[in-house]
Amino acid sequence: MLSDKPESESREGEIFELCPFELSRGTQQVIQFSLLYRNTQLLQERGTQPFSFIQAAFERLLDLYPILRGYQVKLPDRNIIATGDSSKPGPLFEIIDASQMTVDEFEKIQFHREQWPAEVDNVLKSRVADFDRLIAGTVVSFADGYLLGLTVSHIITDGTAFIILLRQWASLAQKLEAGGDKLAMPDLPIDFDHPGYWSKLAAYPPQPHPFVEYINGQDFGDLTALQAKVSTWYATGSLKGSERPAMRILRVSPAAIDAIAKEYNNTNDGRPALHGVQILYALMWQRYVAAVIEMQQEPEEAYTLPVFLMMMCNLRQMTLAPDYVGNAVGPVVVPCDTKDILTMPVIDLARLVKEHLRQLTPGGGAHYINVAYTGDDSFILKAIYLFSRAESKVYISNTSRHAYFDIDFGHGKPIALLCGTQATEGMMHWMPSVDGGIDIHYGLKDDVYSVLKRDEVLNKFIEFVN
Numbered sequence: 485m486l487s488d489k490p491e492s493e494s495r496e497g498e499i500f501e502l503c504p505f506e507l508s509r510g511t512q513q514v515i516q517f518s519l520l521y522r523n524t525q526l527l528q529e530r531g532t533q534p535f536s537f538i539q540a541a542f543e544r545l546l547d548l549y550p551i552l553r554g555y556q557v558k559l560p561d562r563n564i565i566a567t568g569d570s571s572k573p574g575p576l577f578e579i580i581d582a583s584q585m586t587v588d589e590f591e592k593i594q595f596h597r598e599q600w601p602a603e604v605d606n607v608l609k610s611r612v613a614d615f616d617r618l619i620a621g622t623v624v625s626f627a628d629g630y631l632l633g634l635t636v637s638h639i640i641t642d643g644t645a646f647i648i649l650l651r652q653w654a655s656l657a658q659k660l661e662a663g664g665d666k667l668a669m670p671d672l673p674i675d676f677d678h679p680g681y682w683s684k685l686a687a688y689p690p691q692p693h694p695f696v697e698y699i700n701g702q703d704f705g706d707l708t709a710l711q712a713k714v715s716t717w718y719a720t721g722s723l724k725g726s727e728r729p730a731m732r733i734l735r736v737s738p739a740a741i742d743a744i745a746k747e748y749n750n751t752n753d754g755r756p757a758l759h760g761v762q763i764l765y766a767l768m769w770q771r772y773v774a775a776v777i778e779m780q781q782e783p784e785e786a787y788t789l790p791v792f793l794m795m796m797c798n799l800r801q802m803t804l805a806p807d808y809v810g811n812a813v814g815p816v817v818v819p820c821d822t823k824d825i826l827t828m829p830v831i832d833l834a835r836l837v838k839e840h841l842r843q844l845t846p847g848g849g850a851h852y853i854n855v856a857y858t859g860d861d862s863f864i865l866k867a868i869y870l871f872s873r874a875e876s877k878v879y880i881s882n883t884s885r886h887a888y889f890d891i892d893f894g895h896g897k898p899i900a901l902l903c904g905t906q907a908t909e910g911m912m913h914w915m916p917s918v919d920g921g922i923d924i925h926y927g928l929k930d931d932v933y934s935v936l937k938r939d940e941v942l943n944k945f946i947e948f949v950n
Contacts, residue, residue, distance in 0.1 A: 514615045515646045516904030517915075518608065518622075518633035519888065520594070522587045523895045527628065535579055535623045535630065538893060541656035542577050542621045545649070552619045556639060565618070565640070576620040580607055587629035587899070594900055595733045595950040604631070611635035612904050621653075632893065635904065642813045643883040644798050647891075654893045661894035695792075695817035699866050707862055714868050731907040732933055733949035734924040735917060736764065740945040747944075748831045758834050761884075761922070766834035768912065768924070769793045769878045771942050773825050775935040791825055792870065793818040793837065794879045816840050882914040884922045923949075 554565040555572040593599040622633035741760035749757040907927035917923040
């Protein structure tokens, strides 16, 4: 695949070159989800090794896709995935005994991590902080069920790709449990051809990207000082260098989503109605900015600041690669003035967001990626700084459409879904809830969270879980 590279730059066992989108990553980010299953029969019938079929399926997944056994190598001109060095950390699968606790007991505290058994909390945290592998699987064994966790480096996957891998793991486990051929291929297609995907995207003629233009027009001052601030944000989730914000859970039921659509759509203005989820983007953005402004010591000055909504969107369909299992997300950035966002009707703000989503094109996405992640390290530094300022950024990653609650390893479907992402101020991860609604995992400091909890608008539609 990489034979065109000079021999002096190659590495033994080199199997994979990271695309330009990933070249300048300053930190190792991961995606981690855990599924909770209740199954007393499995534990009773399987004896001392009830999860052997799950572990065997994990190993088979690695056999099918050798990249998952690799490790990252940084070269002067590119980053690669290589294999063959036994001193490098490889894939990991671990079973944790928490049999002193029942599934019901864990379910009650699932969103109160400070109450988790230490052995469970420590293991899952270790998969996020300073994660130096590409993939890790975990099974936590309870008295009458288990928690199955998968952690994958964000370098080689995103939310859409993650669930494809998870479903393939489950498909292999089902076949093994049923006594099928352990060499059988998964039912779902897969594609780890990063250079092929991104070269297709980069082939589109570049188009103007408003966020690129905005950053290039700003004076950010001394870049060394800027780097120090961004490093603090990476370490703590806040520019202030204090403790990392807590991960809060805000639940939006299916009925609440319908109520949002009914509340804000104006059928008399002749414009098509928006779905409740589309309106929820705008509602959460507006109320968060309002809460942050309320906490400012000088709110009048804060009113002059620009604010941004960044939404990570799937770019696969742009190049007709729907089954691409890599990091194929592109940012949609919606700029707005603070004063405007607080005074604009929610439905108008929702239409503004929708218009920006509609403008995401292959050319615009390629332009942002090429500028942000190739050659000019200062650009991504400036972009990260903008989004690390609490008063100027809301980040939404929405995987709530993915059918996590249909994933069956052979003994029933899950009853709960947990997100292992570290909390970062202003960042929301939207996930499906068991009732078909949305659980918003939200990085919030206590003071801002207290303002949101007494927000009359949000209280009409949202349950504050923890």
